[in-house]
Amino acid sequence: MKPLRVRSMQARLTLLLGAIALLVSSLAGATLFWALKREVERQEITEVSGKLELIDHLIDMQNSASGLQDLAATFDEMRAGQGQLGIWIMDARGKPVYGGAAPETLEELQDRQVVLQAPDGGRMRGLRVDMNDRILPGAQLTVAVSTRTSSQFLYAYGTALVLICALWVGATVVLAAWAVRRSMAPARRLSEQAAGIQPDNLSRRLPLEDADRELHELVRSFNRTLERLQSAYQQMEGFNADVAHELRTPLATLINGTQVMLSSPRDAAELRDALESNLEELEDLKTLVNDMLFLARADRGERAADLVPVSLAAEARRVAEYYEATLEEHGVRLRCEGDASVAANPGLVRRALANLISNAIKATPRGGEIVLACSASPAGARVEARNPGPAIPAADLPRIFDRFFRSGQARAPRSEGHGLGLAIVRAIARMHGGEVDAASDARGTVVGITLRGPVVGITLRGPDGPNITKM
Numbered sequence: 001m002k003p004l005r006v007r008s009m010q011a012r013l014t015l016l017l018g019a020i021a022l023l024v025s026s027l028a029g030a031t032l033f034w035a036l037k038r039e040v041e042r043q044e045i046t047e048v049s050g051k052l053e054l055i056d057h058l059i060d061m062q063n064s065a066s067g068l069q070d071l072a073a074t075f076d077e078m079r080a081g082q083g084q085l086g087i088w089i090m091d092a093r094g095k096p097v098y099g100g101a102a103p104e105t106l107e108e109l110q111d112r113q114v115v116l117q118a119p120d121g122g123r124m125r126g127l128r129v130d131m132n133d134r135i136l137p138g139a140q141l142t143v144a145v146s147t148r149t150s151s152q153f154l155y156a157y158g159t160a161l162v163l164i165c166a167l168w169v170g171a172t173v174v175l176a177a178w179a180v181r182r183s184m185a186p187a188r189r190l191s192e193q194a195a196g197i198q199p200d201n202l203s204r205r206l207p208l209e210d211a212d213r214e215l216h217e218l219v220r221s222f223n224r225t226l227e228r229l230q231s232a233y234q235q236m237e238g239f240n241a242d243v244a245h246e247l248r249t250p251l252a253t254l255i256n257g258t259q260v261m262l263s264s265p266r267d268a269a270e271l272r273d274a275l276e277s278n279l280e281e282l283e284d285l286k287t288l289v290n291d292m293l294f295l296a297r298a299d300r301g302e303r304a305a306d307l308v309p310v311s312l313a314a315e316a317r318r319v320a321e322y323y324e325a326t327l328e329e330h331g332v333r334l335r336c337e338g339d340a341s342v343a344a345n346p347g348l349v350r351r352a353l354a355n356l357i358s359n360a361i362k363a364t365p366r367g368g369e370i371v372l373a374c375s376a377s378p379a380g381a382r383v384e385a386r387n388p389g390p391a392i393p394a395a396d397l398p399r400i401f402d403r404f405f406r407s408g409q410a411r412a413p414r415s416e417g418h419g420l421g422l423a424i425v426r427a428i429a430r431m432h433g434g435e436v437d438a439a440s441d442a443r444g445t446v447v448g449i450t451l452r453g454p455v456v457g458i459t460l461r462g463p464d465g466p467n468i469t470k471m
Contacts, residue, residue, distance in 0.1 A: 009184070010177075010180050010181060010184050013176070013180045014173060014176050014177045014180050017172065017173070017176035017180070018169060018172060018173040018176060021168065021169045021172035021173070021176075022165075022169045025165040025168050025169055026165065028165075029161045029162070029164075029165045032161065033154070033157065033158055033161060036154065036157060037154055040150045040153070040154060041125065041150075043150075044125050044145055044147065044150060045113060045125065045127070047145055048125070048126045048127050048143050048144060048145055049127060051078070051085065051087075051143050052127050052129065052141070052143045055075070055078075055087065055141065055143060056129070056131075056141065058071055058074065059071065059131065059136075059141075071098075072098055075087050075098060075099075084145050084146035084148070084149065085143070085144075085145055086099065086103070086116070086118070086124055086126065086142075086143070086144045086145070086146075087099050087141075087142070087143055088100070088102050088103070088141075088142040089131070089136070089139060089140070089141055089142075090102055090139060090140045090142075091136060091138065091139045092136075092137065092138025092139060097136065097139060099142075102142065103116040103117055103118055103119065103124065103144075104116065104117040105117075106123070112127050112128055112129055113125070113126070113127060114126055114127070114128050114142070114144070116142075116144050118146060122146055122147070122148045123146070123147045123148075123151075124144035124145060124146050124147060125144060125145060125147050126142060126143050126144025126145060127142070127143055127144075128140060128141070128142045129141050186210075186211060186212050186215060187215065189210075190206055190211065190215065190218075190219065190222075193206055193207075194206060194222065197226065199233065202226060202229060202230040202233055203230065204226075205223045205226060206219045206222055206223055206226075207219075208220065208223070235402075238404075239403055239404070242403065242404035242419075243292070243404075246288060246404065247285070247288070250281040250282075250284055250285050251285075253277075253281055254278055254281050254282070257274055257277060257278060258274070258278070261274045288420075291420045291424060292420075294424065294427065295403065295420070295423060295424065295427050298427035298428075298430060298431055299427075302431060303431055303432075303433075304344065304345040304348055304428075304431040304432050305345065306345055307343045307344055307345060308343065308344075308345075308346065309341050309342070309343055310341065310342055310343070310344045310345075310346050310349050311339060311340075311341050312339060312340050312341070312342065312349070312353075312374040312381055312383055313336055313338065313339035313340075313374050314339075315346065315349050315350055315353055316336045316353055316372050316374060316383065317336055318350065319350055319353045319354050319357060320334050320336065320357065320372070322354070323354075323357050323358070323361070326358075326361060327361065330361055330364070330366060331366035331367055332361055332364045332366065332367075332368055332369070332370060333368070333369040333370065334357065334369070334370045334372065335369060335370070335371050335372070336372045336373075336374070337371060337372070337373040337374065338373055338374040338375050339374050340374050340375055340376035340381040340382070341376075341381070342376075342380060342381035342451050344381075344432055344451050345431075345432075348428045348431065348432070349428075349451070351424065351428060352383075352424070352425045352428040352429070352449055353372070353383065355421035355422065355424055355425050356372070356383065356385040356425060356447060356449070357370065357372065357385065358421055359385070359421050359422060359447065360385045360386075360387040360389075360447070363387050363389035363390070363445060364387040364388060364389050365388070365389060368387065368388045368389070369388065370385065370386065370387050371384075371385075371386040371387075372384070372385055372386075373386065377450075379450055379452070380434055380450045380451050380452040381450070381451050382448055382449070382450045382451075383448065383449050384446050384447070384448040385446070385447050385448070386444055386445070386446045387444055387445055388443070388444040389444060389445055391440045391441055391442055391444075391445065392438075392440040392445055397438055397439075397440055400422055400438055400447075401422045401423055401425070401426040401436055401438070402423060403419065403420055403423045404419040404420065404423075405419055422436075422447065425447075425449055428449070429449045429450065429451065432451040432452055433451075433452035434449065434450040434451045434452045435449075435450050436448065436449050436450070437450075
């Protein structure tokens with residue numbers, strides 16, 4: 001397995017600040033070095049220009065070539081007084097008049113500037129001009145100074161500049177590491193506080209007032225996630241307790257009944273009755289397990305398959321026929337209204353309608369009437385089950401679609417079911433991309449399911465029911 005590479009934000013920020021400091025210091029050092037070099041070269045040319053003007057003036061004062069020869073002593077004194085000065089006079093044919101053979105020209109620059117190779121191997125910078133006078137027509141005068149001293153100065157300056165920049169970058173990296181570590185301290189504190197949140201203290205939240213502005217949104221998002229996690233954890237705990245309670249009763253019945261039958265010899269009839277009783281309990285457990293598996297698949301996002309056009313009115317009448325005996329037993333009437341067609345899974349639609357009718361029968365007093373209304377709307381095909389039973393408390397209404405929830409009582413008799421009917425209705429709605437809703441007031445209770453999909457149908461509505469609240 002390839003080892004996980006952990007990246008450090010602190011290291012990245014420190015390196016980034018160090019790179020910025022290196023870039024800025026390099027640019028500043030290069031700019032300073034370039035400016036100093038230009039100034040040194042300008043000083044050299046200024047010095048040469050002054051010597052050139054003096055020499056040119058001395059030559060102009062002479063009236064003959066012999067007078068020019070007399071200037072050689074003056075030129076020698078000038079060169080002796082400044083050892084880095086070079087003077088060369090060449091006639092029109094290139095023969096040396098003064099200074100000996102002309103040095104090699106390495107580079108000719110603008111404004112008559114030249115760079116020369118001195119006899120000792122060093123470089124010289126100077127000026128070269130034409131001598132347009134009557135004594136030496138066509139001759140050229142070259143005056144230059146050695147760049148050795150200035151080069152040594154620039155080398156020393158550049159070395160010091162590099163050392164200063166290196167120290168500057170090093171100090172910047174160290175200070176940046178300290179500043180970044182200090183700036184990341186709030187994030188580390190939040191991380192430590194988040195690590196201290198355990199399943200037994202999910203009510204804790206990260207403090208927002210102590211967090212920096214840049215961390216506010218992160219803290220809010222984390223706290224919202226904790227709220228959802230706490231809610232899901234509490235629901236899971238309640239769900240586990242409900243499942244344990246629902247399983248404990250039938251299992252206890254099976255165990256006690258079996259122990260009683262085994263405690264003494266029994267005839268075949270008694271054993272058969274015990275087995276039939278156990279089979280009823282096992283069938284009940286099987287139904288519970290199947291319902292739980294169905295809800296688990298729906299929670300994982302499973303979508304309804306095998307969609308075909310379904311008439312809600314036809315399916316409602318089919319389910320109503322199945323419940324005729326139960327309706328008669330409870331003394332309750334069932335009436336279907338309207339119709340709508342939608343692309344859905346027929347088996348899931350019948351299951352949802354059966355749970356709606358079963359739930360309405362339990363809530364309807366004897367002599368009452370249940371209305372199953374089908375309608376089409378832009379939102380999809382809708383079925384409402386209206387019953388005239390007592391109003392559901394407002395605190396319980398948002399929870400009637402929760403698993404194992406029974407309004408107004410801690411536990412219903414086992415004959416009343418496990419409390420998963422409306423949870424399954426909501427799961428079927430979600431599998432069809434729809435939703436469920438419920439409303440309850442003094443006139444009765446309305447529980448509705450909306451299925452999304454291509455809809456074609458007609459609507460025949462009865463009297464208006466209570467206002468609907470989406471769940």
